[in-house]
Amino acid sequence: MAKHQEIQTELLRRVTRGEWPPGASIPHEAALAEEFGVTRPTIARALRGLVDSGLIERKRRAGSRVALRQSAEVVLRIPVVRDEIEGRGGRYDYLLLDRRVARPPAVVRAALQLPATGRALELRCLHFEDGRPFQLEHRWINLGLLPDAAGQDFVAASANEWLVRQVPYTRAEHVLRAAAATPLEAEALQVDPGSPVFLIERTTWVDDEAITHVRLAHPAASFRIVTRDGR
Amino acid sequence: MAKHQEIQTELLRRVTRGEWPPGASIPHEAALAEEFGVTRPTIARALRGLVDSGLIERKRRAGSRVALRQSAEVVLRIPVVRDEIEGRGGRYDYLLLDRRVARPPAVVRAALQLPATGRALELRCLHFEDGRPFQLEHRWINLGLLPDAAGQDFVAASANEWLVRQVPYTRAEHVLRAAAATPLEAEALQVDPGSPVFLIERTTWVDDEAITHVRLAHPAASFRIVTRDGR
């Protein structure tokens, strides 16, 4: 094992064993370098991983401390519906419900940064797992950025699969929330109106131009997101 | 900005803009070092972040390639309720509802890795924003690992604030989902029974021992999670 890795493991052990409790300051780099018989950059590298994972906080002049961790940043996989379903051995089906060019509602217009009179390509489609509705997708595509989208019928392949081949996005924003199913969602997802759904709203941009905004609704009973583990 | 960071950003741009498409091989370290006018360790550091995030794959002798499977991972912050509320200028209040030692249900017992007869400290408390219920917390604390918890009353300070001073966690798992409010949740949160709630279930460990399992329920109407920027 690499030295920096061995040192990181040992430092982690000292923290988890309570040798360095939360809030305690730990020796500075020079002292650790001497203790472990390595140079300072090697110690810095060992500490970097602990800082990135939020276990240790460092400040110039003030030194390094074991963090009092109230919260942490966690990494989530926002699943691609087809991969998710096929990944657990399910049968995936796709159905285009609706496709037209229209004026998006204000919320979507803002997300896509369209003018008040702007129009966009609106798509609704359903994704099935083993024949049961799994996800209702309601998407708006910015035709100003992707005029070719108007020529696609999106019957055989979903918009997402087409989009990823057209433009790599440079930025994405996700909003996760719960809501009561709208009548339209309830019908499509075959759940009772007002029953809970899990919503993922994603907007993607290339540089500062919005490509698409999509609302993904899942029946609450059959959907959850689990964090990938920190290490 | 640090050189390695600038270089990483530029390399990321080349990948996301399609200059280096998935599967393409990218110049080796020595070539990049010459191009950017830095030494090889600096290039290595810039690439390390891209490798860690799964964007690039590297093999000795074979060189570096843009990964074929682009993982759609996003980073988000699981907020700390008090920070979140006070951060947007709201008034935060806290109320302990219930506190006892009990046998947890099977789901929690599994999360805490307790034997069938195991007991744990059970807490229920409410967090308010401007006097309105914002989050219902239902927590189980592993007394085997934290016997001192039995001596805390958790009236003035929430369990979370006490816990972070006791032991730093080394691993956490979060499950995010939507559900219909249980009668108990509906009453505490002052919403209609069956109305949607957003649930965060978190288990934290130190090494391989579970510290605590907590279920945080939010009224759907007043809660959402937004991703921190793409990278």
Place this chain on the structure above:
DNA sequence: GAGTGGTCTAGACCACTCG
């Protein structure tokens, strides 16, 4: 065998921030 990545050293300069 040779080319590539993986790592480490020794030294250096700088930036930040606390006292």
Place this chain on the structure above:
DNA sequence: GAGTGGTCTAGACCACTCA
């Protein structure tokens, strides 16, 4: 002002793996 972390260089050796 001084102590700490943050970073970079120049060079080196090694490990792995492909041809």
